[in-house]
Amino acid sequence: MSRRLRLLFTALTLAALLWLLFAAAERALALAQRFLELPTWLQWTLGGVLLVFVAAGVSVLWWLLRPRRKRRPLPVPDRGSLEQRIGQLREHGADTGALASELGELDRRRASARVYVALFGEISTGKSSLIRALAPQAHVASDARGGTTRAVGHYDGTLADGRSLVLADVPGSRESGGETHETLAREEALRAHAVIYLCAGDLNRAQADELRWLADFGKPLLLVLNKADQWSDAERDTLLERLRRHGRGVASAVLAISAGGSERYQRQLADGSTESVERQRKPSIEPLLQALARITAPGAEGLEDMRENAVLAGLHQRTSMLEARTRAEAAEQIVRKYARRAIVGALAAVAPGSDLVIQGVLATGLTRALAELYGVKVSEVQIEDFVQQAKLTLRSGSSIVLAVAGNALKAFPGLGTLGGGVLHAFAYALIFDSMGRALAASLAERHSLDQDDAGARLKELLADAGGNRLRQLAALTMDAVRERDNAS
Template sequence: MSRRLRWLLAAIALAALLWLLLAIAERALALAQRFLGLPTWLQWTLGSTLALFALAGLAVLWWLVRPRRKRKAVPAPDRGALERRVERLREQGADTQALGAELLELDRRRTTARVYVALFGEISTGKSTLIRALSRSSAARSDVRGGTTRQVAHYDSALPDGRTLVIADVPGSRETDGAAHEALARDEALRAHAVIYLCAGDLTRTQMEEVRWLADFGKPLLLVLNKADQWSAHELDQLRQRLREQTRGLANAVVAISAGGSEYFQRQLADGAIEQVERQRKPAIQPLLEALSRLTAAGAESLEPQREHAVLAGLHQRTGALEAQTRAAESERIVRKYARRAIVGAMAAVAPGSDLIIQGALAAALTRELAALYEVRVSDVQIEDFVHQAKLTLRTGSSIVLAIAGNALKAFPGLGTLGGGVLHAFAYALIFDSMGRALAASLAERKALDQDDASARLKTLLTEAGGARLRQLATLTMDTLRERDEDHPPPSD
């Protein structure tokens, strides 16, 4: 609902309310006299009903005239803190080259003092044609496949006042190999000072999601309706109004243009033959140029804080994803390490069955190391409580664990002939693998040692072990036992 319409409805509601007040004013004393003559319980019932209606009316009135909340930009970290995170990831062996290159590009564009504008939109909306109209360059050509821009290209463009811009042509949405091209497009959109979002009609749900994503970073955004010459004046006005409603609070302006391009038609020759004729339509992009002039009037320096915020916010998200990926790989290594230790310890322990987690010190060490990895502070008391709760969980499910281990041994040739010691070792491998995975997932999601959550995940992993995971644990058990035998061969007779 537009603001103008909401104010109109509010005015009508106020007028209706005033009319009602005037209508009842002349009978107020009579009504009051009759009201006071009613039984007490009826007075309370009628009074409460009238009060509720009054409150409901005020609530509706407030909803109609309330100011819209401004959309908050995606938060960005301090650059120094971000660089420290990237450096820490590099020291951990993660590939941070792309993150470092993004920071260098941020600084490079700042020193050029040029205004960068990214042209964003789906394929088949006329992006390449608009690039040619803006840059007057024949280099911006498209191929005939689904997906016309395979990389980011930059073109110089001139505004009516003589200032120059750098237009970035990015891969279109819904291209073939879309995920990789979408990442290229979004990264370039964050690097730009402003963004043009090109459409050729009403915005689809996917397009609205893209517009919201771009707006979330707080930089200037123009919504440009291309191919405006295909509608009548009335249809164009209605379409622009719908687009304004759809992007209210998201886009700085909505303009309609015609980027030009080729059009084909048939022409009959004098001899009766029909030929196909290609004709170039003249571009009409003056509204876009004027909007760009207004949007960039303050120059690159004034737009730089928003651009830097967007780049750092995007880097914050990418760094977080790389941190999660690195931690996941490290937690996998830690869990595997403790599963191997548990296998070795199990072969030297008593026969299986009574307590499947007698290696309490190993479980406590696993908990402490995973907590340190996910930067969760835990006390010795918390670790002891978690290990104790895990013991209770495992004690009640010991028969299930042994059954799974026994079935796994039968399923893998060579394991079932090695006796009860292997059964015990495989059971410990399953326990520590499940406990480590459950604890790592809980720490990553909860950012704390949530004993109940971790225990619930442990129970699920124990009872729902898949074939692929059991095969991995069987291989781990055999490899560990083989290495142990090689390091400590039995004494010769």
């Protein structure tokens, strides 16, 4: 369409729009005029109806357009593939005992056909006290000094309708230095059919995250405010309102209870002395019992699929972590092997430049070995390109490498005295170590041979004179030099 035609078209459209606007304004004015002529009672009635319509329209719009947190379902692997991965890890010498026993526990609980309910929450929110209230006959274990729970404990509880439950008391989360205990608690929560999330006030950010973490595993959840006796009715209602907001779309029910717990007070004796007495507060947990009965109504069999999915999703995460760790260890061994070969190559190089040929072959070998370890398919051309690019980086950064190596040699006086191309060999150790680490990190994160990413990491590592890494490389160089000297 020519420019003139387009201009004409735009002008016509604008004129049509203007005409429509005038028409609408005229109509609105006419309506307003007629509205003003109506008797006052009719004006109010019509005005009210109009307002209700507008309010309803706005709420519908808000409901449709409100921002929503997208919850992606967690990946749940099938049992077979998980077992296969665990088997492979075992073959590679990884410690898979905990993963295998988790699978064993999964089967054991399914066979027991009992309903498991786990308590969960920050320290001192009253989990153990609640177990005492739910299972009065049980002797609930906790640390003698602080009353803190350190291990997972199981207790038999009974619901009002006579159905029995297994209640799990767990260590509290967010205890300083208590990461191991927290892991125990999280794993137990995943093994349960339902979870009671206990708090003793409004949720902080960490607690809200924890609650969502549980919900992401599809756990039927009760969000329970304990120690309700500490608040006035109005305060408790405000807190419950806030908790309901946290629990929206996450918890099956939000309610307040008093698990009881104990309190100490001083009692005056007849002879005038005093003694310290511990008294149990009276628990008030009726709403919780009802909610528990409701969410466990489908029984062990009805809730089992959801429970198994959560356990398998948790196992998938743990297995992935172990796989990553095992691979990182294997990568470190490969890098070390090639760094050593590079040192030996540098020390053995007689003809000028012959070491470059040796190192080129080694760099290709290192790249291929790491790509294979991370299961990344790479062509010969890609490897060649990467090695070329690394060489360029090294050429432009050779002064940095030599400076780092020179400084390091000063820090390890034993090395400096060995003479005979040691600086050269050590520089190669640093180069191969940096290249291997950069490549391994990039392959692990990108799952492909991304030259730019690996190159950027290589530059960073070459300039990083971090003490521990250099010390290890110095020891590696020293070993190789000694071996050479012993051989000759």
